[in-house]
Amino acid sequence: MGSNGKLKFLFVQPDLHRHYIPFLPKYESLHALICEAVARDFLESSLVFDRRFDTDENLIRVLKNFEPDIVGFTAHTAGEIFNVRRLIRLVKRTFPSAMTVVGGQHATLLPEDYFDSGVDIICVGPGEETFREVAEVLANGKDLSGVKGIIWKDGNEYVINPPRPISTGFIHWPPFDRTIIPRKYRRHYMWVFEAKPNVYTISTSGCPYRCKFCSLWVTQRGTYRRRKPAEIVEDIAAQPQPYVHLTDDNTFHNEDFALELYELLKKRGIKKKILAYARTDTIIKRTYLLEKWREVGLGGLVVGMEAVTDQNLDAINKKTDVNTNIEAHRILEELGLENWAHFIMMPEFKKEDFDLVWDFIDKNNVIYPIFVPLTPMPGTPFFFEAKENDQLAVFDYGFYNLEYMVMKTVIPKIEWYRYLQELYLKTCSFETLLRRSKCKSFHVLPAVGRALRFSWAVKRIWPHLLEQVAIEEKYRYEDIEHLLPPSLRRDYKPDKYYNAPRVSDMLERYKSTDNWDPQLGDVRRLPVKTYPDFDEIVDKQSYSACKIKESSKMEKTI
Structure with missing residues (x-):
């Protein structure tokens, strides 16, 4: 001390x-x-x-x-x-x-x-x-x-x-002191698709919506809180970076809040490229706000489109429909704003479902799509539902990071992954970029940066996907249950106060x-209890040697 x-x-x-x-x-x-x-x-x-x-x-x-x-x-x-x-x-x-x-x-x-x-x-x-x-x-x-x-x-x-x-309600945090972060780290913090230095900040906390797949509203106990606009503006103004990432989901949900934030940014003469988040229905309701925010640098939105059929939107409790998705994208295209549209890939998807996603993207000229496997985030009601209904396929929490399909699929998992990777590669092809280049929201640096990044990532992650499939095939839940974290065991019940979503x-x-x-x-x-990390479990059971053999065998089949 x-x-x-x-x-x-x-x-x-x-x-x-x-x-x-x-x-x-x-x-x-x-x-x-x-x-x-x-x-x-x-x-x-x-x-x-x-x-x-x-x-x-x-x-x-x-x-x-x-x-x-x-x-x-x-x-x-x-x-x-x-x-x-x-x-x-x-x-x-x-x-x-x-x-x-x-x-x-x-x-x-x-x-x-x-x-x-x-x-x-x-x-x-x-x-x-x-x-x-x-x-x-x-x-x-x-x-x-x-x-x-x-x-x-x-x-x-x-x-x-x-x-x-x-x-x-409102939340108050004193000004952030970024000098506590050593300079050697700061050069790494950037908007990856444009390789530009970024300042990250937050305008709201929590969410008023209850999407089935989302952990945000659960972690925040169903509340929705906002920072004072003046504090957000001071945080942005104090940093030299030309890019700003508002990392929360609901900057534009409250109209008065978003308008005050815009007015303060304009008054301070701040015009940095801003990336924020918005729902599709919010884009339609608050179009005039987005027009104003363009004046202070709004360049793109991370948009939760999630699905291309009303059936799948209903299944995840999104409370929107496909026509809303289409109209929201049309508005963003007209405004020249990048639409970093997120789509959830469902475990029941077959080839025709992946084709439907591509058809939607191609028809509507969605330039910056992101595909996220449906993941029951640990501790959420959806997680406990999936666990109770025996829908989980892998019991290594390392894979629960929104990059892997951890649920049981209708078609073979390796086939499911192949269709997902093909979808990414279609959106990254030179032919696709050339067709999209005439769109108002086509900006060379992020569009090409995304294509190069995901083309590389698809190849880089493939051995890890093979490894996950090998783990699913090798380990039976009954054999490893006693070695798992408490929350993955059958006898763990979500009856503690900290499991409550509200x-x-x-x-x-x-x-x-x-x-x-x-x-x-x-x-x-x-x-106090201790349990081994999964790496320790698989090492004890000589998994390391097995996974190489299994991965090689599967790689030859695709």
């Missing part, structure tokens, strides 16, 4: 396991910036270590030189949890006195998967206020029993504190949770 009684805070941005993800997303760690900002009053100094662009050896050096009091981690998707656990163990071996804190999506919805001897505190989010209070308590030398929204280790048990209720459900479940100890007051206790 610093000489003034304040804490030294190290935030570790975990790497994504290259065993599963052959290429890295290049965004800066907003979680680190938010944590430092909200807890600044109790911090003497802060530092970010971005493991995506660094090494374990350098982390050890940083731990020894910086001597942190508290080390924070985040895991947005389940695919990061193994690396987070590995890095936490490294921290504890190197600097045992540091308190380790884990937050993020997986820690919020399935904290028991982090019940490990190296994990001291788990933040059950949203965790901004919670982390501030954790820092305050630790700085003042008090115990953690009164901090709502955390699970903390007490000897050989984890103490589950009461939940921290949140409500829809605030009201969360509070109701907490009141009725078992494992109550009246002598301890309003807390629950669960034992």
Whole structure:
């Protein structure tokens, strides 16, 4: 601890396991910036270590030189949890006195998967206020029993504190201090398809919609909160980067909010290329707003089109239809705005379904499509439904990262993947780009950048897809269930308060949770348990040798 009684805070941005993800997303760690900002009053100094662009050896050096009091981690998707656990163990071996804190999506919805001897505190989010209070308590030398929204280790048990209720409304974060991120990392943060330096920020949190596939509204307990527009503008204005990525889903949902944000950006004379997100129905309702935002640099939107049939849109509870998708794309094309249209690839797809997606894209001249396999994100109602109905095909959380089809498919999985890759290659071909080049929304750098990037990625990820299929074929659930994280076992029931998707459900479940100890007051206790990482499981069963043989055999068949 610093000489003034304040804490030294190290935030570790975990790497994504290259065993599963052959290429890295290049965004800066907003979680680190938010944590430092909200807890600044109790911090003497802060530092970010971005493991995506660094090494374990350098982390050890940083731990020894910086001597942190508290080390924070985040895991947005389940695919990061193994690396987070590995890095936490490294921290504890190197600097045992540091308190380790884990937050993020997986820690919020399935904290028991982090019940490990190296994990001291788990933040059950949203965790901004919670982390501030954790820092305050630790700085003042008090115990953690009164901090709502955390699970903390007490000897050989984890103490589950009461939940921290949140409500829809405005959120306030102090200005972000990006000097805590070493310069050597900052050169990596860019909009990958144009290779331009990017500033990442957020305008809203949560979502008022309830799409079946989405984890955002579940993690935020069904709330929708907005930052004050003046704070967002200050964040954008303070950075020199020419590109801005608003990373949340609902900048344009609230009309007054989006209009005020536009007016402040215009008043400050800010005109950077802005990439934001929007639903198709929002594009139609708020067309005049998009026209205004073009004046301050809006260049493109990430759009959740999701499907090309009304049947599939209904199946995922999107609350839109195909005609809305078509009209939204027409509006964006007329405005010259890039439509980074996302489409969900369903497990029941056959060749004719992939052909339908291509026909829609080709007919409507969609230049920047992204295809995402339908993934039951761990901890969501959809995940528990898929697990209960025996729809999951692979039980290695490393593959739950939106790049793999982890559900059982109607056609052979390897055939399903081949059709998906063919779809990508069609959209990236020179012939396709040439036909699209006359469109108003065709911009050479992102269009060609996307084509080159995905043409490369399709080839790079193929061995990983083969490996996933080999794992599905080799491992029976019954044989490995006892080695899996708690949430993947049959006896795990989503009856804890932190599994609840809404605030009201969360509070109701907490009141009725078992494992109550009246002598301890309003807390629950669960034992500390450890389980092996999947890499350790497969190594013990000589999978490494087997996977090469299986992958080679399958590669010859395609």
